[in-house]
Amino acid sequence: EAGVTQFPSHSVIEKGQTVTLRCDPISGHDNLYWYRRVMGKEIKFLLHFVKESKQDESGMPNNRFLAERTGGTYSTLKVQPAELEDSGVYFCASSHGQGNYEQYFGPGTRLTVT
Amino acid sequence: LAKTTQPISMDSYEGQEVNITCSHNNIATNDYITWYQQFPSQGPRFIIQGYKTKVTNEVASLFIPADRKSSTLSLPRVSLSDTAVYYCLVGDRGYSTLTFGKGTMLLVSP
Numbered sequence: 001e002a003g004v005t006q007f008p009s010h011s012v013i014e015k016g017q018t019v020t021l022r023c024d025p026i027s028g029h030d031n032l033y034w035y036r037r038v039m040g041k042e043i044k045f046l047l048h049f050v051k052e053s054k055q056d057e058s059g060m061p062n063n064r065f066l067a068e069r070t071g072g073t074y075s076t077l078k079v080q081p082a083e084l085e086d087s088g089v090y091f092c093a094s095s096h097g098q099g100n101y102e103q104y105f106g107p108g109t110r111l112t113v114t
Numbered sequence: 115l116a117k118t119t120q121p122i123s124m125d126s127y128e129g130q131e132v133n134i135t136c137s138h139n140n141i142a143t144n145d146y147i148t149w150y151q152q153f154p155s156q157g158p159r160f161i162i163q164g165y166k167t168k169v170t171n172e173v174a175s176l177f178i179p180a181d182r183k184s185s186t187l188s189l190p191r192v193s194l195s196d197t198a199v200y201y202c203l204v205g206d207r208g209y210s211t212l213t214f215g216k217g218t219m220l221l222v223s224p
Contacts, residue, residue, distance in 0.1 A: 001191075008121075014204050031210065042213075042214050042215060043214040045213070056211060059211075093157065101146060101148045101160070101203065101207055107155065107201070
């Protein structure tokens with residue numbers, strides 16, 4: 001069974017540019033989560049999809065971040081425009097059932113904003 | 115959410131048993147205790163979850179005393195490849211969001 005995949009593995013962009021991160025969850029997992037860790041901080045929750053619907057987006061830092069999951073399969077997280085403080089590692093995770101603490105994480109996308 | 119406290123780092127040698135204790139004094143009745151492992155440049159990986167007493171799987175054991183105010187992750191006979199950060203998470207399984215703390219950096223040496 002393929003795990004959670006994320007693309008790209010690393011992205012370097014300039015402040016003000018746009019970046020789109022992609023996550024492919026494990027096939028059949030309705031729940032998809034985005035987390036991120038900025039430099040020196042803990043891993044923080046961003047949002048949670050159940051299929052194509054946003055179940056919880058309380059962790060999204062501001063309106064420069066837009067997450068989508070059209071069709072309930074893969075998800076994208078767009079940052080527009082990127083700021084220096086957005087640098088960090090963005091993780092995607094998926095799980096089969098809701099209310100499930102056993103989440104499967106991808107390797108993360110390292111975003112560097114210069 | 116119950117706050118968790120765990121050691122910042124631990125050192126061990128290969129072949130030893132490692133016990134990492136996590137304190138969660140404010141754990142709620144519906145909360146479960148979950149441990150994740152994270153290797154460098156990888157996402158966290160679920161290790162084990164429990165509610166009370168003892169849980170064991172092929173990777174680790176989790177010991178939870180009756181008052182549930184702490185828990186201990188036990189890794190038998192660690193190897194170099196067990197070097198990682200270990201996170202203790204406490205929360206209601208009906209609430210899917212994971213809340214990570216700083217974790218414990220375990221370094222296993224030859």
